[in-house]
Amino acid sequence: MIKGRCLCEGVQYEYDGELTELAVCHCQMCKRAQGTAFATNAPIMSDGFRIVTGQELLKTYFSSEKKKRVFCANCGSPLFSQRTDRPEVLRLRVGTVTSGKIPQPAYQQYCESISDWFMLSDATPRYMQGKT
Numbered sequence: 440m441i442k443g444r445c446l447c448e449g450v451q452y453e454y455d456g457e458l459t460e461l462a463v464c465h466c467q468m469c470k471r472a473q474g475t476a477f478a479t480n481a482p483i484m485s486d487g488f489r490i491v492t493g494q495e496l497l498k499t500y501f502s503s504e505k506k507k508r509v510f511c512a513n514c515g516s517p518l519f520s521q522r523t524d525r526p527e528v529l530r531l532r533v534g535t536v537t538s539g540k541i542p543q544p545a546y547q548q549y550c551e552s553i554s555d556w557f558m559l560s561d562a563t564p565r566y567m568q569g570k571t
């Protein structure tokens with residue numbers, strides 16, 4: 440069982456299944472949609488996924504003709520995407536998961552668009568909590 444929620448906690452979801460294949464997506468649209476260097480998404484079956492609270496907060500944006508991106512209208516958290524020609528699959532935004540096992544990424548895609556400014560090494564200082 441996977442559980443998750445948006446930042447404001449208005450939207451809470453559950454998934455009866457496991458996350459099996461984590462994709463790191465470097466495409467330009469995912470960067471814009473997440474506001475960061477890449478997205479981490481996991482395909483899940485729509486029929487095991489349910490919104491527990493906050494259905495009325497879900498807002499949909501079609502970033503292309505057949506692909507909608509669904510987010511919380513209150514706090515803006517991206518939650519999942521779905522293609523109209525493959526409605527049986529959702530691509531869950533893994534950063535919203537709060538309980539359940541998350542595997543390591545299985546692959547990266549759109550690597551031609553990798554953000555060359557994003558490079559973490561052991562030399563990058565690490566802090567617990569936010570740097571003050």
Ligand SMILES: [Zn+2]
Nearest residue numbers: 445447511514
């Ligand atoms: Zn929210």
Ligand SMILES: [Zn+2]
Nearest residue numbers: 464465466469
């Ligand atoms: Zn993408």
